Amino acid sequence: MRVEIKVLGPLEVSVGGVPIVLTASKPSQALAMLALNAGRVVTMNALTEEIWDREPPRSGLPTLHTYILKLRRKLDAALAGNGARTAKDVLVTRRSGYLLDLEPGDVDAVRYEQLSAAGRRAVNAGDHERASVTLGEGLNLWRGAALADVATGPQLAIEAVRLNENRLGDLHLRIEADLRLGRHHQLLGELATLCARHPLLENFCAQQMVALCRSGRQSQALEAYRRLRADMTDQLGVEPSHRLRRLHHGILTGQAVIDDPEFVFNR
CATH class of the missing domain: 1.10.10.10 (Winged helix-like DNA-binding domain superfamily/Winged helix DNA-binding domain)
Incomplete structure (x- = not known):
């Protein structure tokens, strides 16, 4: 049983x-x-x-x-x-x-970490399809924040933070794989939700800008940058990174750099 x-x-x-x-x-x-x-x-x-x-x-x-x-x-x-x-x-x-x-598969967190490691290996190997499928399978195990209703002491609190951070990292990598596979239209809704939930995370904003631009919605891509910049300067007192500013400039000027994966996905 x-x-x-x-x-x-x-x-x-x-x-x-x-x-x-x-x-x-x-x-x-x-x-x-x-x-x-x-x-x-x-x-x-x-x-x-x-x-x-x-x-x-x-x-x-x-x-x-x-x-x-x-x-x-x-x-x-x-x-x-x-x-x-x-x-x-x-x-x-x-x-x-x-x-x-x-068994390892009987605990969702253990199974997730196995899939996460396999998905990241696929990313490093340049196998975007396998990365998307494997990371997606792991992410589908999540039903909310880790240990959402469990009282946490010093050790569980650290584990919860680690797992939640890994989830965000895997989301970024899975979306990166999907963008490399040309699935920008399918990602627009998911990225809009992620940017609303994490308004200060540059990675999701950059991916949303790329997906919007490749879907012919340059003005909305520029607006996504404007929102992020306003939030960062107001709440953190800093400007977006040089990478994101270059992406914004590429969209603003219509440069072909937006289609260069080595630029867009440089981690």
Whole structure:
């Protein structure tokens, strides 16, 4: 019976496709730590420091054991009558801590990172079609911000930031691959949304300008630059990068540089 855990959005746990409802905050936090380290031992010290923000109470270890017991009871109830595997086989006790014994594909964050790495290898190899497909498959695993409804201590907070930043990077690379494949028309709606959500990120603005210009909408491409520049000067007190200013000048003057991938996609 397959146990699946999703952390790329709100925390979700299911056994054989049937959801398990977790209502308590700290057991959920412990499970998220174990899921992000699936197949590796998470020490009791690491778990207690995460749950109590580096200041565990004297009763921290016994309380942690109670949280693990609650998680196992939920798993046992879901696994009952579905084969020989028990909760102790899934959430395994080790001498120094606990290990979540799952396949890599059973945790969405682990699967995402595998696809992200494969997609980036395809980017480096110049295989734009494979990069678009592989990165897109990984990005489709996301349902919202990482650990959206999980209380985060020092370690999970770092993991959430790392995952969310990687997602933005992969979005940029997947859109770059699609632009290289001539899919500028299909990208206009997605890029408009991304620029509205991330008004200070130059990469998405540059890609929107390219897509608009290649779709015959130069005036809107220039307006996208104007909005970004206004936001950057007002909020950050800086001008757009030299690369983006060159892209703006190329569109403004109608230079063929807009169609030069080595210029447009120079990272």
